[in-house]
Amino acid sequence: MGKVNVLDHPVIKHKITILRDKNTGANEFRSLVTEIAMILAYEASKDLSLEEFEMETPITKTTGYRLAGKKQAVVPILRAGLGMVDGVLEVLPAAKIGHIGMYRNEETLEPVEYYCKLPNDIGNRDILVVDPMVATGGSVNDAVERLKERGCKSIKLLCIIAAPEGIKAIQEKHDDVDIFVAQMDENLNENGYIVPGLGDAGDRLFGTK
Numbered sequence: 445m446g447k448v449n450v451l452d453h454p455v456i457k458h459k460i461t462i463l464r465d466k467n468t469g470a471n472e473f474r475s476l477v478t479e480i481a482m483i484l485a486y487e488a489s490k491d492l493s494l495e496e497f498e499m500e501t502p503i504t505k506t507t508g509y510r511l512a513g514k515k516q517a518v519v520p521i522l523r524a525g526l527g528m529v530d531g532v533l534e535v536l537p538a539a540k541i542g543h544i545g546m547y548r549n550e551e552t553l554e555p556v557e558y559y560c561k562l563p564n565d566i567g568n569r570d571i572l573v574v575d576p577m578v579a580t581g582g583s584v585n586d587a588v589e590r591l592k593e594r595g596c597k598s599i600k601l602l603c604i605i606a607a608p609e610g611i612k613a614i615q616e617k618h619d620d621v622d623i624f625v626a627q628m629d630e631n632l633n634e635n636g637y638i639v640p641g642l643g644d645a646g647d648r649l650f651g652t653k
């Protein structure tokens with residue numbers, strides 16, 4: 445079973461409170477999403493392997509360390525996932541980027557895929573799927589399905605706010621995906637929005653409402 449890692453940290457709680465506030469504007473919202481994504485990527489990269497090499501500081505020879513092993517790819521689920529890419533790249537600047545475009549049908553809440561462009565060697569990379577919101581879990585489940593069709597075996601999900609229903613749905617369908625979530629919220633309302641949530645993440649990032 446994939447692990448669910450919830451960040452439990454006063455700085456995260458502070459930042460998420462500002463994100464939730466309906467009076468927070470798009471500029472500040474984007475900055476906070478970037479900052480939280482960076483912290484999630486830091487947590488999710490704890491298990492990366494290192495190789496040792498000999499190096500010299502101005503004082504002495506010593507052992508240095510560099511990241512080794514499989515390369516990464518960041519895969520944002522459009523649109524809102526785009527807001528997390530820069531933060532993840534601060535931690536993993538060599539990662540390639542794939543895009544999966546999905547929107548939720550507002551009545552059925554089912555995801556509709558409209559775009560998919562992935563690096564050619566995606567199947568040989570460790571994947572970080574990023575989306576700030578996991579509500580029913582349908583968008584993430586479909587994105588993971590698409591990545592598995594392309595041969596991806598090691599997939600982690602980074603999200604900022606999740607509903608318990610969505611996490612359960614992902615675990616039921618893809619129990620090999622490790623999940624990193626900054627904040628677990630209470631539930632979904634009758635319109636499929638996360639409560640207390642922050643509203644529509646895409647609209648708040650891009651100022652479309």
Ligand code: PRP
Binds near residue numbers: 636646
């Ligand atoms: C939002 C969000 C997720 C999805 C979550 O995207 O960014 O992708 O909803 O809902 P789910 O877990 O029930 O699938 P939205 O469909 O609003 O598209 P957008 O990012 O283009 O605004």
Ligand code: URA
Binds near residue numbers: 577578642643
């Ligand atoms: N997508 C969002 O952006 N917000 C929600 O609360 C649910 C889905």
